[in-house]
Amino acid sequence: MTIEDSGHSHLAKIVWERVIYRRRRLYAVAGLFLLLWLAIGLASSLGSAQVSPVMVWQVLLSLLPGLNLSSNIPDTVVTIVLDIRLPRILLAGLVGASLAIAGATYQGLFRNPLADPYLLGIAQGAGLGATIAFLLPFSLAATALGLIPVLAFAGAILSAGIVYAVARVGKTVPMTTLILAGVALGAFLASITSYLLVSSGEQLHSIVLWLMGGLSLSHWGEVKILLPYILVGSLIIHLYSRPLNIMQLDEEQAQQLGVNVERVKLILLFAATLITAAAVCFVGIIGFVGIIVPHAIRLIWGADHHFLLPLSFLGGASFLILADMLARTVMGTAEVPVGIITAFCGAPFFIYLLRKRKRVIF
Amino acid sequence: MSYLELKGVTLGYTSQVILKDIDIEVNLGEMLGIIGPNGSGKSTLLRAISGVLSTRSGNIKIAGKPISKLSRQNLAQLVAVVPQNPILPETFTALEIVLLGRYPHLGLLRYESQKDLSIALEAMEKTGVASFAKRYINQLSGGERQRLLIARALAQKSKVILFDEPTAHLDLQHQLQIMELISDLSDQGMATMTAIHDFSLAARYCHRLIMLNDGKIIAEGAATSVITPENIEAAFGLKAMVYHDPTSDRLIISPFKRKVRSQPHRIHIIAGGGRGARAIQLLHQEGFELTAGVLNEGDVDLPIASALCHEVVIIPPFSAINIEKHQRNQELSAQADCVVVCDVPFGKANLLNLEAATKAKRLILIEDTPLKGRDFSGGATLKIYSKLRPRAKCTVYKNLTSSIEEILS
Numbered sequence: 001m002t003i004e005d006s007g008h009s010h011l012a013k014i015v016w017e018r019v020i021y022r023r024r025r026l027y028a029v030a031g032l033f034l035l036l037w038l039a040i041g042l043a044s045s046l047g048s049a050q051v052s053p054v055m056v057w058q059v060l061l062s063l064l065p066g067l068n069l070s071s072n073i074p075d076t077v078v079t080i081v082l083d084i085r086l087p088r089i090l091l092a093g094l095v096g097a098s099l100a101i102a103g104a105t106y107q108g109l110f111r112n113p114l115a116d117p118y119l120l121g122i123a124q125g126a127g128l129g130a131t132i133a134f135l136l137p138f139s140l141a142a143t144a145l146g147l148i149p150v151l152a153f154a155g156a157i158l159s160a161g162i163v164y165a166v167a168r169v170g171k172t173v174p175m176t177t178l179i180l181a182g183v184a185l186g187a188f189l190a191s192i193t194s195y196l197l198v199s200s201g202e203q204l205h206s207i208v209l210w211l212m213g214g215l216s217l218s219h220w221g222e223v224k225i226l227l228p229y230i231l232v233g234s235l236i237i238h239l240y241s242r243p244l245n246i247m248q249l250d251e252e253q254a255q256q257l258g259v260n261v262e263r264v265k266l267i268l269l270f271a272a273t274l275i276t277a278a279a280v281c282f283v284g285i286i287g288f289v290g291i292i293v294p295h296a297i298r299l300i301w302g303a304d305h306h307f308l309l310p311l312s313f314l315g316g317a318s319f320l321i322l323a324d325m326l327a328r329t330v331m332g333t334a335e336v337p338v339g340i341i342t343a344f345c346g347a348p349f350f351i352y353l354l355r356k357r358k359r360v361i362f
Numbered sequence: 363m364s365y366l367e368l369k370g371v372t373l374g375y376t377s378q379v380i381l382k383d384i385d386i387e388v389n390l391g392e393m394l395g396i397i398g399p400n401g402s403g404k405s406t407l408l409r410a411i412s413g414v415l416s417t418r419s420g421n422i423k424i425a426g427k428p429i430s431k432l433s434r435q436n437l438a439q440l441v442a443v444v445p446q447n448p449i450l451p452e453t454f455t456a457l458e459i460v461l462l463g464r465y466p467h468l469g470l471l472r473y474e475s476q477k478d479l480s481i482a483l484e485a486m487e488k489t490g491v492a493s494f495a496k497r498y499i500n501q502l503s504g505g506e507r508q509r510l511l512i513a514r515a516l517a518q519k520s521k522v523i524l525f526d527e528p529t530a531h532l533d534l535q536h537q538l539q540i541m542e543l544i545s546d547l548s549d550q551g552m553a554t555m556t557a558i559h560d561f562s563l564a565a566r567y568c569h570r571l572i573m574l575n576d577g578k579i580i581a582e583g584a585a586t587s588v589i590t591p592e593n594i595e596a597a598f599g600l601k602a603m604v605y606h607d608p609t610s611d612r613l614i615i616s617p618f619k620r621k622v623r624s625q626p627h628r629i630h631i632i633a634g635g636g637r638g639a640r641a642i643q644l645l646h647q648e649g650f651e652l653t654a655g656v657l658n659e660g661d662v663d664l665p666i667a668s669a670l671c672h673e674v675v676i677i678p679p680f681s682a683i684n685i686e687k688h689q690r691n692q693e694l695s696a697q698a699d700c701v702v703v704c705d706v707p708f709g710k711a712n713l714l715n716l717e718a719a720t721k722a723k724r725l726i727l728i729e730d731t732p733l734k735g736r737d738f739s740g741g742a743t744l745k746i747y748s749k750l751r752p753r754a755k756c757t758v759y760k761n762l763t764s765s766i767e768e769i770l771s
Contacts, residue, residue, distance in 0.1 A: 011483050014457065014495055015476055111451075239470050246462050250449040256412045257518070258438030258466035303453040306473070 025307040028300075032314035036093065039318040043089045043325040044081050048333060051077055060086075088218035091226065091282065092324040092338075093317035095215070096289055098230050098279040100316020102272040103290025104297070104308055105237050108244045109268055110175050117276040117290040120182040120269070121159035124189035126280040127211050129155025131196050134207050148210070149222075149281040156277035159185060164269065172262055212337040213284035215324050222282045233275035234313055240268055241305035248303070286320070288342040292350050293319055299353040319346070363426065365390045365553050366411070366441075366522050370420035373403065373410050380406045382577045383420065388555055390521060393548035395568030396557045397588070399598050402574040404557035405446070408524045411555070412443045424522060438466035442515035444508070446526040450499045456510050457495040460486055463517030485516035489543060505536035512543060523547065525556040529563060541567045561589050565613040573597055585613055591669050601646070605665030618670065623649035627770055630655060630698035630722070631671075632715045636662035637704040640759055641728065645702070646670040648763055653698065655691040656683045656715055682711040691718040700724040700769060702762070703750070707736035708743040716746045724769050725754035728762065 045056040058069040059081045070078055102117035110119070118124075129151035136147065163185050167178040193211075200207060243264045246254045251261045276290075293316045297308055320338070323345065327338040364387035373381045381403040388394045396404045409415040411422055413429050422429045424440045432440070442463070450459060463485070464478040486492040489509040494502065502510060508528060515523045525544060529537040537560070545567050548554050558564045564571055565585035573581040573588050575597035581588040586606065594602040594617070602617040628651045631638055638654065643666060645652055652671040657664050660679045667674045675691050677683060683691070691714070695701050701722035708716055719725060727750065737743040757765040 010492065011480055014483055015479050017496070018474075018479060242465060242468065242470060246465055248451045248454070249462070252409070252414050253443075253445055253448050255414050255434060256438065256443040256445070257462055257514075258435040260434045298453075303451075304458075 025301055025304075025311075029307070029310050029314065032311055032318065036314055036318045036321075039321045039325075040086075040089055040093070043092075043321050044085045046325055046329055047080070047085060049080055051081060056081055083220070087220045087223050088215050088324070089321055090223045091218040092215050092320045094223065094226050094230050095279040095283050095286065096293075096320025096323075097234070097313045097317040098275040099286065099290040100293035100312040100319070101234050101237055101309055102276045102279075103316075104294035104305070104312040105244070105268055105272040106290075107294055108305055108308075109247065109265060109272075110179060111248060112175075112179070113295065114291070115179070116287075117272065118186075118280075118285065118287075119179065120163045120273060121186040121189060122156040122273060122276050122280060123285045124186040124193065125155035125157075125159025126152040126277065127155070127285060128189045128193045128196075129153070130210050130281075130284070131193050131200070131207050134203050134210070135196060135200055152284075153277050153281035155189075156280055157273065159189060160269075160273040160277070173265055175265075209337070210284045213286035213339045214327070214335065214337055215283050216328070216335055218282075226278055226282065229278040230275050233271045233278075234309075236271040237268060238309050240264055241309055244268070244305040244309075285339070286342065287339050288346055289316055289320055292342075292346045296350055296353055299356075364388060365425060366555070367423040368411070368420065369423075371410065371422060372418040372420055373406050373415060374418055375406075375415075379418070379577060381574070384579060386572065386579075388522070388553045390553050391548055391551050392553055393545060393567060393569045394553075394555045395564040395571045396555060396574060397559070397561065397564050397571055398574035402597070403577065404574060405526055407574070408443065408526050408555065408557055411522075411524055412441055413437045435466050435469060438518060438520070440520050441522040441524065442518040442520045444511045444515050444523065444525045444528055446528075446530060448511065450507070452498055452500040454499055455495065456486070456491060456497050456499065456502065457482065459499065459510055460495075460514045460517050463514040466518055466520075481519065482513070482517045485513040486510075488516060489513045505532055505539065508532065508536070508540055509543070512540075516547075521551075522553045522555070525554065525558075527557055527559060529558065529560060537563060561615045562613065565589055565615075589613055589615060601670060603666050603669035605669070614665075618643065618646060620647055621649040626651050627699040628653065628697065629766070630694045630701045631667075632701065632703040632706065632719055633657060633663045633667060634661055634704075634706045634712055634715065637706045637728075638663040639666045641702055641704050641762060642666055642670055644759070644762055645766070648766075650766075653694045655694060655718060656687050656712065680711075683714040688714045688718060691715065692721045695719055696721040696723070698722065700726060700766060702726045702728065702766070703754075704728050705731040705736065707738055709738035710742075713739050713742055713746070716743060716750070719750060720746070725750060726762070726765055726769060727751065727754045727756045728759060729756050730758050 041053060041056055041060065044060065045051045045053045055073055055077055058073060059078055061067050062070040099117050106115040106117060106119050107113055130148050133147040133151040163178065163181045164173065166181040167173050197204060197207060243259045246257050246259050247261065247264065254261050294308065294312045297311045297315055301307055301311060323341040324338050327336045327341045330336060366388040368384055368386040371381065371384045372379065396407060398404055406415065410417055413434065416430065429437055460482040461474055461478065464474055464482060468474060468478065483492055486495060489512045491506060491509050491513055528540050528544065532540065541563050544554050544556060556568065568585065570583060571585050571588040572579055573593055580596055581593045589604055591602055591604050594600055600617045601620055602615055604613060604615050607614045629645055631641055631652060631654045633642065633654050634657055639662065642652060642654065653673045654667040654671045656675045656677055657667060658677055658679050658681065673694065675687050677687050695718045701719050703716065703719050705728045733744065733747055755765055755769050
């Protein structure tokens with residue numbers, strides 16, 4: 001065999017391995033997509049009124065144009081599935097997807113495994129906004145959704161904007177400064193929220209419940225508002241998978257490899273902040289999803305953002321749908337805050353993955 | 363017009379100017395070396411050419427295009443960098459790192475094709491890292507990492523590659539390997555620019571050198587005209603011996619440290635045949651001002667004497683000392699606070715060296731080798747030597763410094 005032959009076969013081998021590598025991850029995307037549908041189906045059938053999985057699927061598939069399988073199903077069942085459960089499930093899915101993909105983005109951008117979607121003071125900003133909305137003596141009827149999500153969204157965006165402006169040095173935004181500014185502003189806003197809570201009187205309970213996060217008040221309207229934000233934001237983030245991969249090296253190398261680092265940072269921070277703020281303003285602060293889901297995906301399928309981002313999106317959606325399903329069913333009629341479920345079920349699974357795979361993931 | 367061109371470039375960070383009004387040209391096929399002390403702006407220069415640092419004034423052109431007008435992606439198609447201490451995450455395999463070099467040609471929307479893979483692998487084969495394509499970064503040695511980074515730069519398919527101290531932290535074998543590699547790339551028509559601390563490697567491989575100091579180019583050209591004791595002293599504040607070793611055809615650079623004396627006593631050294639080098643080095647370190655007497659061109663003592671002495675009396679190879687040079691030698695002996703006669707073999711050709719020592723105010727004779735073994739003049743040496751000996755202090759190299767201190771006090 002000549003040297004050239006061995007070179008060719010080496011190339012062929014590497015090419016084939018890349019094909020396999022890619023194919024495995026595309027299967028994973030398909031697998032998680034399937035899991036998402038199963039989660040939606042399962043969550044639709046469980047609840048205070050049990051609906052058989054067969055009926056649920058008949059109702060769900062009837063949503064597809066040209067299919068009508070629900071003609072012999074009672075209207076009450078259709079109403080329970082489509083108007084009560086499905087919006088809540090979809091909202092959970094959208095929020096879970098947002099938090100997971102935003103978490104993956106922040107972790108990649110900051111090269112910090114502890115970065116979470118609330119890093120830039122978004123949680124504290126939203127919390128303060130919501131608290132103020134609760135305490136205002138009037139409710140703004142002008143918006144269909146009420147004042148709480150509007151002020152929460154404004155608080156989140158405003159907080160991230162201030163953090164960004166504070167951390168900016170000339171034309172660049174050093175990532176460490178950004179994290180520190182986020183921590184500082186977050187603490188400041190949280191202290192105001194705490195003060196307002198102490199003096200909030202009878203509203204205390206509902207504010208605390210909001211801050212803990214939950215999906216109990218979900219309607220189609222919220223799903224429709226959230227959908228475009230999250231789809232557009234996630235699409236933008238996906239577009240930047242390759243620069244995100246390169247930015248795992250230091251910024252100088254990334255620039256020398258042709259990445260416009262400052263522009264990529266700005267676009268990704270903007271997109272991730274937007275979808276996090278959109279998610280947080282309707283459902284409050286749900287912890288853990290943004291950290292645990294991307295890391296679990298990394299542990300299983302590696303850190304390549306081309307696949308990490310879509311897998312996190314799908315995984316986050318399924319995870320929060322199932323967690324919310326447990327939240328509304330485990331205690332009978334009463335609800336457990338979903339944040340408790342995400343941490344209680346997610347953490348042991350994550351620790352199991354950490355123990356099983358000993359290789360470096362970050 | 364050169365492929366890479368810097369005109370009147372001034373660079374700096376916030377309040378500090380690092381390089382002022384620099385002009386540099388590099389042609390395709392040329393290997394340019396940048397030398398200079400720490401902080402002289404070598405890395406800054408490379409950062410500017412790779413577009414990471416913008417120029418304060420002046421402009422940088424690659425292939426006739428001003429780089430300030432190019433997008434990052436387009437610039438990365440024209441110039442690649444092999445950085446000094448890059449962060450390479452351990453989650454990447456060697457192949458994945460090299461594939462990042464394809465980004466300038468892929469952009470946001472395209473996934474890498476088979477062509478990109480084969481370019482990456484070809485680059486890895488060129489630098490000898492193809493066999494560990496699947497290894498993770500933390501499983502590579504320093505030399506392998508460096509060659510991997512060169513492969514990544516090659517995958518960018520740019521005509522200019524900038525190297526920031528590519529041999530730092532590498533062992534001797536890998537240093538040579540890396541320099542050979544850069545040299546090959548230049549031979550294949552690339553323009554390379556290498557910031558490097560090692561003068562010997564720079565002199566051996568680079569076609570042309572630029573020495574930076576204090577924000578300016580203080581010397582430019584062939585190694586022999588850039589790496590000179592004068593330039594080294596100007597840039598590094600170091601006395602150094604630089605000489606061309608005829609056996610290996612290499613430039614040998616050997617720096618010296620030096621004490622500062624309150625009274626700069628002057629010492630004249632009678633050297634030759636390699637017997638003087640040690641004394642010259644020793645006394646130079648002690649901070650004395652040195653002159654040396656008559657040496658033939660090609661004498662082993664000459665390179666170090668020329669590097670460290672204020673004045674050396676030199677005659678053509680294999681010739682005897684003529685009267686004119688003898689007079690100068692006598693003058694230097696007379697002017698010196700002390701004359702040191704090394705244990706040189708004396709014959710007819712250099713007997714006048716010993717004669718000149720009679721003019722000394724104070725005299726030291728080094729007798730590690732007794733005169734008997736090095737008298738090739740048929741007795742004439744002994745005559746002069748026995749005249750000198752009663753008024754001289756006899757010593758050995760080991761005690762030379764203390765003997766001089768004694769005789770001078």
